[in-house]
Amino acid sequence: MNLASRDQQIIWHPYTQMQTASLPLPIVRGKKSWLYTETGEAYLDAVSSWWVTIHGHSHPYIAEKVAEQIKQLDHVIFAGFTHPPAVELAEKLLSLLPNNQKRVFYSDNGSTAVEVALKMAIQFWENQDKPKRLIIAFRDSYHGDTFGAMSVSSRSTFTQPFVQYLFQVDFIDVPIKGKEAQVIEQLTTLVQQGDVAAFIFEPLLLGTAGMVMYSPEVLNQLLKICQQHEVLTIADEVMTGFGRTGKNFACDYLTIQPDIMCFSKGLTGGVMALGVTTCTNAIYQAFLSDNPAKTFFHGHSFTANPIACTAASASLDLFKDPSCLENRQRISQEHEGFREEIKDHAAIKESRQLGTVLAIELNAGQTSYFNNIRQILYSYALENHVILRPLGNIIYVMPPYCTTNEELRQIYDVILGMLSLIANN
Ligand SMILES: *Cc1c(COP(=O)(O)O)cnc(C)c1O
Numbered sequence: 001m002n003l004a005s006r007d008q009q010i011i012w013h014p015y016t017q018m019q020t021a022s023l024p025l026p027i028v029r030g031k032k033s034w035l036y037t038e039t040g041e042a043y044l045d046a047v048s049s050w051w052v053t054i055h056g057h058s059h060p061y062i063a064e065k066v067a068e069q070i071k072q073l074d075h076v077i078f079a080g081f082t083h084p085p086a087v088e089l090a091e092k093l094l095s096l097l098p099n100n101q102k103r104v105f106y107s108d109n110g111s112t113a114v115e116v117a118l119k120m121a122i123q124f125w126e127n128q129d130k131p132k133r134l135i136i137a138f139r140d141s142y143h144g145d146t147f148g149a150m151s152v153s154s155r156s157t158f159t160q161p162f163v164q165y166l167f168q169v170d171f172i173d174v175p176i177k178g179k180e181a182q183v184i185e186q187l188t189t190l191v192q193q194g195d196v197a198a199f200i201f202e203p204l205l206l207g208t209a210g211m212v213m214y215s216p217e218v219l220n221q222l223l224k225i226c227q228q229h230e231v232l233t234i235a236d237e238v239m240t241g242f243g244r245t246g247k248n249f250a251c252d253y254l255t256i257q258p259d260i261m262c263f264s265k266g267l268t269g270g271v272m273a274l275g276v277t278t279c280t281n282a283i284y285q286a287f288l289s290d291n292p293a294k295t296f297f298h299g300h301s302f303t304a305n306p307i308a309c310t311a312a313s314a315s316l317d318l319f320k321d322p323s324c325l326e327n328r329q330r331i332s333q334e335h336e337g338f339r340e341e342i343k344d345h346a347a348i349k350e351s352r353q354l355g356t357v358l359a360i361e362l363n364a365g366q367t368s369y370f371n372n373i374r375q376i377l378y379s380y381a382l383e384n385h386v387i388l389r390p391l392g393n394i395i396y397v398m399p400p401y402c403t404t405n406e407e408l409r410q411i412y413d414v415i416l417g418m419l420s421l422i423a424n425n
Contacts, residue, residue, distance in 0.1 A: 002026075003038070025382075030057025033403040035387070044386045046397050046411045051207065051239050052270030055318050056402040062271050065314035070307050078106065078303040085309035092316045093276065096248055098257040101278040105296075106304035110238035110264035111144025113275035114200070117260045118148050119298055120279060121198035121232045127286045127294045132197035136190055136231070139171040142208030143200060143236050152200050154209070170196075174206060180218040187222055191229040198260075199226050200234040203250035204354060207239040210394040211359030213352050216253035223256040232283070233258040238275075242266035242319060243328050243401065246355030259283055269315030270400075274308040327401040331356045334408045335397070341412075347422040359396040360415065362422060377418045386414040 001009075004023040012018060025043070029036040033056055035043045045053065055062070069085060076083055090104040107116050118135065125132045137143070137152040144150070150159050151166040159166065170190050175183035190196060203219060206212040226233050235258035240250035244266065247253055251261065260283065263276040287296050302308070318324060335358040339351045342360070349361045362373075374390045381388040388395060388411070395418060397411055 032056035033400050033407055042385060043382070044403075044407055044410060046381075046386050046388050046399050046403075048266075048398050048400050049270060050265075051244075051398055052265045052268075053400045054242055054244075054266040055269045055315065055324075056400045059269060059271075059318065061318060062269055062311055062314040065310050066271070066307055069310035073306050075302070075305055075307075079299060083304075083306050083309075085306045085313055086304040089309045089313045089316070092313060093263075094278070096316070096320075097261065097278060098249070098251055100257045100259075100280050101261060102281040103279050103284045105277045105279070105298075106309075107275035107277065107298075108300050108302055109144075109273050109275045110236075110262065111146040111149040111275075112300065113238060113262035113264050113277045114143045114149040114152070114234075114236060115146055116275070116277040116298055117200070117234045117236075117262050117279075118152065118198070120260060120277065120283060120296065121234060123294075123296065124232060124283050124286045125197050127289070132195050134168070134170055134190075134193065134196045136170045136172060136187065136196055136199040138174045138201055138206065140174050140206055140209035140212060141200075141202055141236075142206065143202075144238075174209070174212055175214045175218040175222070176212060177214070180215070180221075183218070184221055184225070187225055191225060191231050194229070196229070196231045198232040198234050200236060203235050203237060203240055203258075204245055204253060205240050205250060205357065208391065210361070210391045211352060211357060211396045213354055213359075220254055220256050223254065223258065227256065232260065234260040234262065236262045238262055238264045242315075243324065244355055244357060244398070246328065246332060248319075267315070268308060268311040269318065271311040271315065272305075272308040274305070274312055324401055328356055330405070331399060331401065331403060331408065334405055338408075338412045338415075342416070342419070345419055345423075347419045356401065357396065357398050359394050362393040362395065373422065376421065380418055380421060381414050384414045384417065386411055388414065388418075 003026040007024055026037060027035045028038050033045050035045055073083060093104060094101060105116055107113055135152055140154045143153045150162060152169050153159065155163060172186040173179055173183050204213060204216060223233050235251050237249050241263045251258060260277060260279045264274065267276060268274050287294055332355055335353050339353060342348060347362055349363045352359045374392060377390050395415060
């Protein structure tokens with residue numbers, strides 16, 4: 001039996017209706033922006049393998065550092081012990097972050113980074129005997145799949161079976177162009193209740209919502225309102241971090257900085273699972289006490305795994321190299337050129353772009369039609385050896401930064417093909 005069939009006998013895949021799913025594509029090798037099958041067929045990874053791969057697949061520098069580390073120290077309990085990769089990564093990361101970020105807490109992935117942030121925020125108030133109950137989030141947000149992360153995410157088909165188990169969250173709209181004043185008003189009304197512990201948000205770009213974008217100006221205003229009302233702010237940079245939006249972090253576009261930040265995905269260059277939550281000194285201080293009950297009781301078996309920290313540390317070395325920024329700027333320019341090329345296309349409602357992320361919103365038909373067309377478009381791209389996974393009626397490109405202009409052209413040509421498919425449908 002071939003690999004795909006053996007898989008189909010025993011494996012349950014994420015976000016996949018197993019009854020109707022076609023056989024999974026077996027990948028045995030990755031290099032730069034390409035993934036290869038056993039038989040050597042190549043696929044261009046235009047979605048950075050679920051938004052994680054930033055320097056390309058199996059980068060030799062990261063591979064070498066990881067190989068050295070695994071021979072040296074594989075893992076050690078992180079309560080009562082420490083190790084060089086954890087300390088070095090924390091130092092490197094803090095030097096890149098907004099300068100109000102002073103402490104690093106490790107976990108395993110984006111969802112756990114969010115769980116840690118929420119627990120920090122809630123216990124911050126609790127520890128000061130000023131308990132606050134409410135959390136505010138954007139209505140269309142996505143912060144992960146664990147229960148806390150689901151609670152602060154949009155109520156959708158994904159969360160429907162669990163809805164009665166999710167804690168109460170006050171949602172505000174995403175302040176897209178034209179809606180800014182309305183959202184500022186919504187937030188103002190909510191924070192005046194005085195019982196709000198934190199506001200969690202995806203800065204400037206909501207990925208899962210369909211690459212929805214909003215301005216730094218309005219986010220600054222929202223953060224200011226939170227500050228004025230003693231509401232902690234949590235930036236979920238799990239997707240936007242490490243250069244995706246053009247700057248190092250989406251929060252680098254802001255003049256007001258969040259209290260807590262969450263990272264994962266590109267943190268290790270997309271090589272290993274690792275989550276990080278950082279916070280200000282004020283938050284950290286609220287957990288220092290003679291009273292053991294004020295301890296932050298959270299941890300995972302693999303907290304600060306040395307191999308994962310090494311991968312992240314090596315990824316940051318590559319990230320800090322000037323060629324990384326040059327590549328991001330080059331991709332951004334190519335995206336702009338392509339947007340210009342397709343701006344009058346009949347199938348397109350609008351195109352959006354932030355840094356290396358390009359999103360093309362198709363003229364909306366019925367949702368059911370788009371559920372259908374999404375599958376057709378996905379299959380079409382695969383047949384043409386490009387991995388593109390439209391979100392509903394939104395086609396997006398989020399390539400590794402090493403993707404060349406020729407490879408971008410190949411992606412754009414496949415998108416042009418998708419657009420004519422729609423136009424002829
Ligand atoms: C992907 C994502 C998460 C969840 O991260 P996982 O590692 O998949 O658990 C959280 N927040 C945002 C903004 C994300 O894009």
